Amino acid sequence: MKARVHLLRRHCRQFSALAPVPRPTPLRSLAPRATTTAASRPQSALRYPLSQRCPVFEGIRNQSGVAAVLAEAAQGADSITNESIISRMDPKELGRIKNIRNIGIAAHIDSGKTTATERVLFYTGRIHSIHEVRGKDSVGAKMDSMDLEREKGITIKSAATFCNWDRKDPLTGEENKYHINLIDTPGHIDFTVEVERALRVLDGAVMILCAVGGVQSQTITVDRQMRRYNVPRISFINKLDRMGANPFKVIELMNQKLKIPAAAVQVPIGTEEHLKGIVDIVRMKAIYFEGLRGIQVKETDEIPESVRELANEKRSVLIAALADVDDEIAEIWLEEQTPTVEQLRAAIRRATLALKFTPVFMGSALADKGVQPMLDGVIDYLPNPAEIKNTALDRKRDEMSVALVPYNSAPFIGLAFKLEESNFGQLTYIRVYQGMLKRTGFMYNVRTGKKVKVPRLVRMHSNEMEDVDNIGAGEICAVFGVECASGDTFTDGQQSYTLQSMHVPEPVISLAIKPKSNNQSANFAKAMARFQREDPTFRVSQDSETQETIISGMGELHIEIYVERMRREYNVDCITGQPKVAYRETVTETVTFDHTLKKQTGGAGDFARVAGLIEPTGELGDNEFVNGIIGGSIDEKYIFACEKGFRASCDKGPLLGHRVLGVRMTVNDGATHVVDSSEMAFKTATQQAMRKAFKDARAIVLEPIMRVAVTSPAEFQGAIVGLMNKRNAIIEDTEVGVDDFTLYGEVGLHGMFGFSSVLRAATQGKGEFTMEFLKYSPALPQHQKELIEKHEKEMKEKEKEK
């Protein structure tokens, strides 16, 4: 089919460009044929007796309604389709859920996420005036509620809000009030976990791109994250008012660099300072934004002469792109017909939900243009909660994946995806997947087995909240006073289901930290505990030798922000050490060991003999301990001590004292003394054996390799390449734009400390860079040698001090 479509493309493009704008006919059905993870098993699965496949649900066969749907969903994630769930939904509930959208806004730094969200809140009547990010009125945008965010003009924490969008469908004339739960996420890579957790619980997303910057490094990261969680998206090219804005170049880059086909559903009427409005090329209408802050949307059939040809051309491109991903449009095309507006709109929705396509909207949030049609796009093309297949794991059935049913009348299942300390205690954000959450009701924490009361239930509006009595399936809310960890599943106590949590990246840098004065220790400890609870990428540990507190995070900015928050929010000034790279250690060869610990010089002695081998596991992941003892040469209780010794050695590797990755130890022989052997002796013997064998097994130091993107005006190209070469970077790609230059490469993290000031100096403050963890790789031999020598010297000095 695809090949034929390609062959006919040129001919059809011509045809479509000349075709008259079709007259809208009543919309028949906008229901998608396929959804993101829509199951393929047909409903006829119900013909088989349930008890044959799932004894748990034996007896439920005769039940009808919700029980039958739940039983079917419990057969496995693929046993039921979203259409089947929706078709049997109570009409009132269906009416409610069809009008809900849970969406996130994600993009590269400074693309205008917060600025666009501010407009969304204004146009939906949630706020009554617009304040800009770094605006002259010093108020700051609603969603950047922290002082630090307003001062720095960056989003640090994702913020949730909700709003209602009254919409009259232009094709059917149907009027509806849509309830939109919206999460604005930070753009900076150091706060990427905020994007991860938002995407984990949202049903759809708006990806914002800059009309000048195009596809930037962080756009690629966000693209990856959206794919990781199967999140359908619409795209919005912002900043059309900027000099050099070129939305079609951006779409070309999207098609080249992102792994999802994209095509415009709008074209601009003018760009830069001539931006006047946009043309909706699905319905072929010109749209202008008038009145205070563009609040009045004026639509006309008169497309300005200057963009008429462009609009026709881009409409053909849109149809061609859809024909590649949607059979219905492909067929229409092969028959040399032009799809109707209804067919086009339905195809865009189908393809978007099936993750095969992203429709591209455009405008300028700052110039108050294009935001309302983008909101209409959220309604038209992003899924309601019932159109997304959400799954859980059944702990009673070997973690089998089962489907969740977004009915209010189903048993409650929710995920705590974000925690925040507030003046009223811990605030826990929950996405309700199934059933209802009620104020003063009870829920059970699956991890701890504890029953907890829900004393207060709220909807969040940035840092403000609105009390509610209950929250239905498919919605997002927050509860107060519930002790839990981020990623915990809550149920009604009857279910054995758990929800998979989000991906948490490993921290890559760490530094020693302590309060300046001792009387701040209590506050310091409080702050540490809170930050750790709220942010899974911020870790706190204690160095067992120096007793120093070590904090680890995703980058210099991440750590800097926490140190600053400690000062502002807890009145604790801190002294920090130099940032350190989180190196790792591993072995590259298999070696055997046979080690005896023997201290038997009068009185109670120590005796333990351990023998076996250590080897690489083949993956730089968890370490493994294997009990290979046959015949009882080491007693079972001492084997456990051996494992403890091995794990302790892995926490503090023999080369540098950094964590060990990917090592397997097998203990297959040993000896025990009736009197002198003890758990302690076996633990110590294993540690000693590990220390020696580790080095014999050609141990190496691994360092975090970062994926780096550096952008600056083109004149600094040479300087940037020089800076990266000096850091032994592998330069993967360079891009020279009209007047800017971007370099993509991989660099060892240790070379990147202090890079922001070096870059600033080399580019007159005009260069920018982003970096994110890519992988662990062996450090260069010379660097390894230096690190090991330095570590050994420090250890000797410490020894002397003792």
Ligand SMILES: Nc1nc2c(ncn2[C@@H]2O[C@H](COP(=O)(O)OP(=O)(O)OP(=O)(O)O)[C@@H](O)[C@H]2O)c(=O)[nH]1
């Ligand atoms: N010219 C122009 N500037 C814009 C537009 N939208 C936003 N900006 C400016 O771009 C800067 C960044 O905007 P934000 O809304 O903070 O961007 P963001 O994506 O939320 O930023 P982070 O969350 O820090 O990544 C601000 O100075 C805005 O005023 C636009 O449409 N046109």
